Structure formats: structure tokens, C-alpha cells
Amino acid sequence: MTTPVEWIDPREQIEFSVRMANGRLAPRAFADEAEARAWARPDEGDEVVSFNYVCACDR
Numbered sequence: 001m002t003t004p005v006e007w008i009d010p011r012e013q014i015e016f017s018v019r020m021a022n023g024r025l026a027p028r029a030f031a032d033e034a035e036a037r038a039w040a041r042p043d044e045g046d047e048v049v050s051f052n053y054v055c056a057c058d059r
Contacts (some may be wrong), residue, residue: 010053021045
């Protein structure tokens with residue numbers, strides 16, 4: 001017998017990353033937007049981006 005799991009809307013599972021100045025995503029995961037912003041270097045062209053599992057095309 002299996003235990004039912006609570007459904008989680010994938011549109012609400014937001015991930016944050018940093019698009020580096022060279023156009024690539026940062027080679028690491030971030031726990032939240034604040035961590036991504038702390039890692040990014042906007043003065044060098046980095047940009048914090050967010051996406052969810054529904055529209056993530058890099059997987």
C-alpha cells in the first residue's frame with residue numbers, strides 16, 4: 001500500500017540562478033533569491049534570474 005503525497009504545483013517551485021555576463025547560468029544551485037543576489041556580480045554583467053519546473057528548458 002502506498003502513502004498518498006500532497007500535490008505541489010510545479011509552477012510554484014521557483015528556482016533562482018545567476019546568468020553570468022558570458023550568458024551561461026552559474027555552475028551552482030542557490031537556496032533562494034537572496035543567496036543568488038549575494039553571489040552575483042552585477043557590476044560585471046551578472047543577472048539574477050528565476051524559473052520554475054514548467055518553463056525550465058535547460059533540463
